[in-house]
Amino acid sequence: MEKNNGNLATKAMLVDLSIRAWNARKFDKKITKEVAQRHGTTEKVGRYNKNLLPFDAASYEAIWAVAGTARGEHYEQTLPWADDGPRILPAANYMGYMEKSRARRRAFDAAVATFLPEYPVLQARAKDVLNSMYRAEDFPTGADMKDRFEFSVKVFPLPSAEDFRVSLQSEEVNVIREQIERDTREAVTAAMSDLWERLYKAVSHFHEQVKGGVVKDALIANLRDLCEILPRLNLTGDARLDEMQRRIMDKLGAYDAEDLKKKNRRTRKQAAAEAEQIVKDLSAFMGG
Numbered sequence: 001m002e003k004n005n006g007n008l009a010t011k012a013m014l015v016d017l018s019i020r021a022w023n024a025r026k027f028d029k030k031i032t033k034e035v036a037q038r039h040g041t042t043e044k045v046g047r048y049n050k051n052l053l054p055f056d057a058a059s060y061e062a063i064w065a066v067a068g069t070a071r072g073e074h075y076e077q078t079l080p081w082a083d084d085g086p087r088i089l090p091a092a093n094y095m096g097y098m099e100k101s102r103a104r105r106r107a108f109d110a111a112v113a114t115f116l117p118e119y120p121v122l123q124a125r126a127k128d129v130l131n132s133m134y135r136a137e138d139f140p141t142g143a144d145m146k147d148r149f150e151f152s153v154k155v156f157p158l159p160s161a162e163d164f165r166v167s168l169q170s171e172e173v174n175v176i177r178e179q180i181e182r183d184t185r186e187a188v189t190a191a192m193s194d195l196w197e198r199l200y201k202a203v204s205h206f207h208e209q210v211k212g213g214v215v216k217d218a219l220i221a222n223l224r225d226l227c228e229i230l231p232r233l234n235l236t237g238d239a240r241l242d243e244m245q246r247r248i249m250d251k252l253g254a255y256d257a258e259d260l261k262k263k264n265r266r267t268r269k270q271a272a273a274e275a276e277q278i279v280k281d282l283s284a285f286m287g288g
Helices: 002-011 029-038 058-076 091-133 142-148 170-212 218-233 239-251 257-261 265-285
Strands: 012-020 025-027 049-051 087-090 150-157
Touching: 002 012, 002 091, 012 058, 012 091, 058 091, 087 091, 091 142, 091 150, 091 218, 170 218, 170 239, 170 265, 218 239, 218 257, 239 265, 257 265
Parallel strands: none
Antiparallel strands: 012 087, 012 150, 025 049
16 A cells, blocks of 8 residues: 555645635624614624625625635645645646636736725725724724735645654554555545546536526536546546546537527437436446
8 A cells, every 4th residue: 555655646746725815894792782782682692793895895805706716726626635624636637727726816916906905995985884883993904904815825745654754663653654544545535536426416417407408508618627627637547437537528518508508309308318327327336
């Protein structure tokens, strides 16, 4: 198993995406207490969180929109490793991942650069909107606000039992190495299961839309995008996964969304039948 772990460390790495942004919401203890007293109850039944900026603060919302897109792409381009922590980035997908993350970093920085000069104006408007709920101390100063935003990508090597050389008794070192090997095996199994699950969900969604006769424009494009990235995420070189990817592209990726949206019932029926069979086969591969 050590040899396999070593091979894995040459084929993949860990990547961590960290995005930090100022949250324009603030818990107001005073208002919470007033509301509770007005309704004859206690503060434990609810909390009053104020929206600190006007609802039409487009420059602020743009920052969160970019962050959401970046996180979505981060999950699409990687595989699970640990809960809410770093994820596996196969070396085959490194360039594609970094290209997307750098583009999102530029978009994030641009959105922040647009928001910062507008912040004093938005705060002044918020004072009118919040009225007696306004508290100047709820708002960071202009100088502090810039530090409330961060977008970073960090890459780490995968842990390898072979590289564990801490000065401990040999028995303890062996126990730790075995744990690393076991954790790695479990993580790789979970990562590959995640890929199968993505395929299953995508084809199931395709089947539901086509069978129901409500086909959205992005249906085929999303399926093709998944099939396009799948070979680069196939961490173990699973031949069955590659074969299924090619089958989905040949059978379902060949359809055009416009054709499926038209009143061609025969085409939709054929596409639905093909998708249904693939769903059944995927379910069998995944153990039911």
